[in-house]
Amino acid sequence: MIGKGSKLYSILLLKCPRCHEGPFLHKHPYNLGSMNRVRERCPKCGLKYKIEPSFYYGSMYVSYGVGVAVAVAVYLLILIFGLDLGIGGIFGSIVTALVLLMPYIGAVSKLIWANFFFSYDNTVARKAKQRV
Numbered sequence: 001m002i003g004k005g006s007k008l009y010s011i012l013l014l015k016c017p018r019c020h021e022g023p024f025l026h027k028h029p030y031n032l033g034s035m036n037r038v039r040e041r042c043p044k045c046g047l048k049y050k051i052e053p054s055f056y057y058g059s060m061y062v063s064y065g066v067g068v069a070v071a072v073a074v075y076l077l078i079l080i081f082g083l084d085l086g087i088g089g090i091f092g093s094i095v096t097a098l099v100l101l102m103p104y105i106g107a108v109s110k111l112i113w114a115n116f117f118f119s120y121d122n123t124v125a126r127k128a129k130q131r132v
Contacts, residue, residue: 023043025037
């Protein structure tokens with residue numbers, strides 16, 4: 001089980017990298033009106049998410065890697081289940097998966113990028129949990 005304190009917890013649940021309590025995004029990644037808009041600060045611990053202008057441009061590189069990983073996973077699942085889709089079907093399956101997962105891949109990529117620079121702090125997390 002993935003518990004608080006691990007970077008994976010923050011990344012998969014879209015939580016603050018420092019306290020793992022506050023939300024990282026303004027709204028859910030699939031809310032297309034404000035897709036993957038990062039908050040200015042964590043509402044629980046006050047961590048400033050944007051430490052410089054254009055900070056999250058680096059997450060584009062992470063997004064590429066996550067997209068490749070998703071494409072490889074879809075291909076391997078097709079092979080494991082022995083589906084005979086042909087080259088066009090495999091390509092279509094990969095493109096469909098990438099299009100459907102695009103908002104979540106973008107959100108996860110920003111959180112992976114943020115977790116390179118911010119780390120979990122147990123004392124801050126306890127204080128953030130006490131705030132209502």
